[in-house]
Amino acid sequence: MELATLLVTLFYLYGIIGCVFATWFVLRGVEQLDHVAKGISWITKLLFFPGSAALWPVLAWKLMYTRPENPANKH
Amino acid sequence: MQEEEFYIGWLAKAPPSFARRTRQFILVSVLSLPLVIGCLVYFQQGFSNGVFEYGKQTSLIGKFSPTPAPFLILESANQTNGRLTPQSILLVGVGKHGYFADPKEIPAGSKVRVDGFLIYREGKVALQVKSIAVLEKDSSVNYTPFASVLNAAPIRLQGEITDPKCFLGVMNPGEGKPHQDCAVRCLAGGIPPLLKVHDGDGKDAYYLLFGPNGAPLFPQIQQYVGSGIGLCGRIQTFDNWQMLYVDTTSIQRINKYALDAGPMCH
């Protein structure tokens, strides 16, 4: 029971952090990660919310360790 | 070489052979619907006639008896406009909780008026308490609510443990594996366990379960909820209810509900 309570608490915590991260991500972070996402519509950004909340460690890692794409360098 | 057709999703029209195959798939899926739904609905085993009058408030007056489980013993049998003629009604709380009363506020034997929602099935009635008002406090020290008889000799019973609140009508079905977790939650919330015994003639008997001294059986019985068990206990009958004071060492899992001798009860 204690273990289950702990795991469920961690699960909630993960979800709450995910929601906070996702809010920032769809507003700002998404354009840093992927220049194609610049200027996309509200609804499209909203579609990215659940995935960003669920996969926030992956996105955070990508944002920290990949150089931001610079469209000017592209051919 | 004959030019084969090629499908690109962003073109307005699919080639005829692709469109045909797609239509065939959709047609088979849609035509299978009546068969699938028909079988799924028809081959369910059926449901009980239990009723939960949620949202339809009933007001009942009677004596309050807190042990071994909270009961309202009706003063006159016909307070429900002839729909039910129960003599004693099991009181339960909201959601997956039992009903608990502070003995200082509502002493045993007090005359009370209870408002709530009725739950009933096969002559057994429970009431989800919305509010309770004490009309007359009982001053006697040793109140014994029931003219009850405790059988001296323990007997052995086989059946399935569930919770009376759901089983009597809040949920339907309120038994079996799918309902197991809910029953555990209700018992954990303080609702006394109910043993459903199938006697083989199509009639069922129900027993509220308690420990040997009337103490709650949860959580010892948690693992036995929702599947067939056998146990020994002494029966106490009052009104339309039967209480079973269980010898907790005698509980064992059985494979079938069929009555067999089982180990002797002490």
Place this chain on the structure above:
Amino acid sequence: MALSYDPVHWTPHKRLYDRILIAFIGVYLLCFIGLQSIFHPDCTLETTVIRATGTLGFFMLHLILIIGPLCRLDRRFLPLLYNRRHFGVAMFLVALSHGVFNLFQFHAMGNVDPMVSLFTSNTQYGSLARFPFQALGFFALLILFLMAATSHDFWMKNLGPRVWKSLHMGVYFAYALLVMHVMLGVIQLEKSPVLIGMVGLGMFVVIGLHVAAAIKQSKIDAASERNIAIEAGQAVPEGFVYACEWAEIANNKAKMLLIGKENIALFRYEDKISAVHNVCKHQNGPLSEGRIIDGCITCPWHGYQYLPENGQSPPPFTEKLSTYDVFVKGTSVYVHPSPYPEGTQRIPAEISMVS
């Protein structure tokens, strides 16, 4: 293509497909709830909704799972595959409503958090028959959620096609969990042989079609490898491997080659032959099953396009494929199986129609 992101790249097919999908879900739920109220009037509405959504989600999952192998067996089913994403998301939403109803019905308003209740009410994790089947449903729903949440092309690009595909292969694990969820759950109460038979039939169809598709694919792969093995001795310039006779490739079409670990698509067009990596950048679609349309290699799955001589998507798109050197001697085509960096221009080999 990934020029910009829209909520949905609407096409006439997708609109039609979505309308059929919504009608399908609506008709199912209405019929189920209607028939249930006729045959089982005592059943509570909550139970009816739980059973309607549960059975519908499971049924939809079967249909989704058979589309893939059907397309491998007969490519004319491809429009279904192309529009499958919305089917998957719709199935998740149906499954989610089943899960939420259950969590509320069986676990809420108790003495512990509903999620804690989900995992601790039944603790018989060591028993098969008494296993806590609702936990299985929860994990299956979690997988379906991850798939639905990452179904947009944005995720494919930013997770990478390989990771994305692996994540979405989780549907098979979810299916296995759900079969157990059904068999260890409601089937323990509803023991009708018809219902058990329906679960069995569903499994038979899903597994059977996958096996049939795998057998077909393995025959194609074996044939392709055999051709290369037989003719490998004829390799002319160093490093080049015999692929086929150019006449074996129809104009504006391709042949798939497996040389070592390289999966190559060999395209013939305008009396030229070019080789590119056979895997589409979008969803790993098999480019060799595509066509040259308007001078571009066109993926059979979602119509992504590439120029054959450099593997680049035509501007303004930015996807790029690896390219390979091709050599033609007489009627025979040879390929060098070491790839050039993605988007590298290679001169196509000319074929002489006179020979």
